[in-house]
Amino acid sequence: MVQIKGSTRRKLVGFLILLPTLVSLGVFVYVFIGWTVGVSFSNWNSFSKLIKGEYIFTGLRNYMRLFEDPRFQTDLWNTLFFTLFFIAGCLSLGIILAVLIDKGLKGSRVFQSIFLFPMAISFVVTGTVWSWIFAPGILPKFPQGMNLLFKLMGLQALQWRWYTSTTSILHFNLALIPVIIAAIWQLSGYTMAMYLAGLRGIDQALIEAAKVDGATDRQIFWRIKFPILRPITLSAMIILGHISLKIFDLVYSMTGSGPNNVTDVPAIYMFETTFRANRYATGSAIAIIMLVMVAVVIVPYLVTSIKKEV
């Protein structure tokens, strides 16, 4: 019998334990990504073509068609604006809340839980509830939700069509605003928690020293605390960014794709083409484009964090 040295054996056991995970990860993630890429280059745009499985390579045809498709163009604009406003909103609201709570005022712990709470709710629930809040009702006679509130407060001028509005300014569909508000409500608690942890982690000696040097509170915040929080901002941006690029459930339950696709996003289009229209090749192409968008955000982050560890 061959003797195996202790450390080698430990490594071997570790590898064997990891093996099933590695294999299934490889198959169910990477092989299937490859498979999806393959389908996106094919002619499989109906159920019967998929079943017969006669693979005809069509190159980039599905992609070209997509980029010419007005609905998909709207989707890309929507994703861009949604991502921008959603990240900006979550970060700024998150840092404001964190600073306020960090001041340690009475009851701040309670507020901390309240602000963090929405994160525990599913996007579907958030979407449904906010779709009631922002439902316009029949204006001006039977307003609903926010519009009713405005009416009761005598602010009729503020009533508008919310997510049923079809107004668009420089490709930004105003109907997205209620959706962005709901998304910010859901996730600004998360950024608050991140920033709060960052603020609490700052060495108090640093602050004391600055105070001794005569720095004002504002200077302490902008010159000392804010730069220290930068890595937190970056990782929050990446988490929020990949959520917004592949968002589906919130929009689907809140507005669907809206009139003239004003609130449509790639994930909804992908769902409809694949699972309703049976156009698997086109659906795969949308999925791959989404994957690339997320990868553009995530990969540089992964590369830098791996570099740091090594």
Added chain:
Amino acid sequence: MRKVLILFVVLLLSYVLLAENQLEIFSWWTGGGEEEGLLALFDVFHKYYPDVEIINATVAGGAGTNAKAVLKTRMIGGNPPDSFQVHGGMELIDTYVVTGMMEPITWLLEEWGIKDKFPEDILKICSYEGEVYSIPVNVHRGNVVFYNKAILEKAGIKELPTTWPEFFEVLKKVKAAGYVPLALGDKNKWTATHLFEDILLSTLGPYNYNGLWNGRTSFEHQGVKEALEIFIELMKYVNENHASLTWQDATLLVFEGKAAFNVMGDWAEGYLKTLGWTPGKEFGWMVVPGTKGAFMVVTDTFGLPKNAPHRENAIKWLKIISSVEGQDTFNPIKGSIPARIDADRSLYDDYLIWSMNDFATNALCPSIIHGSAAPEAFATALNDAINMFVTTKDLKKTHKIIIYAAEDYLE
């Protein structure tokens, strides 16, 4: 230890033995009325075959949007249920029959002697190359307008409109009386397309409408353009918050006395009844203007997948749902009419009797958006086109998109 082991073996054996006599029925009937109907059907089944255990495999989601995705995955994966709910027509034929996943069941209908108990047109949409592939359990009508009687009275409308110009006159009067003339809820896009296909039926007439699906009529036909024109005109009378409402919300507007008319399939009748209204008392109905003599068919059917794990039980199931007893148990609860023409009329309400009379005599036209007339790819493309049309009102472009979709997805 030994006892536990024996118990375990016994349990396992009994499970295996029981598993031999199961029947898995796949559907999306989880909502009010439909679930009760399905369970009542199960009761009828158990009356005749008490030893068969039914597995009720339902997937929730309106109009089967989620269920269809699950079903497709199971069918591709070679794991079919014993029988499943599918809209008769292209949803069945294009997806499952052409791909060779279904068994023909004409021989069953002949053996049970009931082939002539269903209208020929309805068996035709469940057939492919001369063989029947599924049995319709119910029929819904798509081209119906429901209205609030009190509002019509207040607006001084005495006669029901039968043509579009007459209908527009009526809508104007209702608007002047301060009500929403026509309720629409197209948060889920299909309701606008539902309205459009009804208009299309009126401008083309049943003969040409049915011709769209076998190449006899082209989508360049003048009637398609006219339908788009009427649709745009109708949009002037629709509640402006339509994009935030579902079909139920739109029906609710009629119920709450805010809107006068609502074009919807007759599941809206079932919904109004569950809200507490009696057909003919608080609400009335008429066919969509210009579609008299035509019946827009939406039908739920069940078929026999190849390699069904419990084929014998599936055949028993088909026998029950195609029997008069099965159909008359299910339909009054679900709020639809039986597909068989020899059902017991005394069990149905005024509206359903009216619908049954028309079903027996009218030209039957398959619905696009409910999966009967065209492949799902075409229905989805039309859905998209109409959804954009509601906002852009670009008639020429929309007509072109529809023609292209027909070229791409209709054979």
